Amino acid sequence: MGSLYDCFSAPDGLAALTAFGRGVEAAGLPALAVKGIDPYAQLGQAESLLTGMPYADVTSLPRFNQLVSSPEDDSRRLVALTDELRDALASARPGQLMAVAEPCSRIEEFGDDHAPGPPADFLKEPATLAAEAGARRDPHRPYCLMPL
Structure with missing residues (x-):
């Protein structure tokens, strides 16, 4: 639960790669620095619950955790x-976020001691x-920098 992820939005993949290289x-x-909430497991589960889409369908979406950087980067x-x-x-309304947080807090990746509040x-x-x-004239797309 200790890894630090940087979630951010960018107009396109080239701008996201620039952020990858320069920061x-x-x-x-x-950007938003997030500690311990993995983009695959936890955000994927949250997406499933928020959209009503089965988790298997979420993970099959073309952009779901699609690698943008070089696979040779080992860090x-x-x-x-x-x-x-x-x-x-x-x-999402605040009530929806809380409703999603409760089942998300029970997924294996959060561990046994996670209460619904933090998610x-x-x-x-x-x-x-x-x-x-999403509100920009040319909407930004979401990305995540994750440590290995």
Whole structure:
């Protein structure tokens, strides 16, 4: 649960790769540092619950954790997150986020001692980031930098 992930939005894959090389803040992109919430397991489960789409269907979406950076980088990866996750987070009401947090807190990757509060709190910040990304004239797409 201790890994630090940088979730951010960018207009396209080239801008996301620039952020990968220079750093998200240096690239001037909106970002959110997240501790311990993996983009595959936890965000995938949250996406499934927010959209009503079965988890297997979520993981088969073309952008779901699609590798954007070179596979040769042995210290970190840049992956794409889905537009469906962005849109679901952007349109979610606070009550929906709490309703999703409870079942998310029970998934294996969170462990036995995780209460519903922290995932709900975590989802509030990416919901704001997602709303800002989707509201742009040329909507940004979501990405995540993850350590290996």
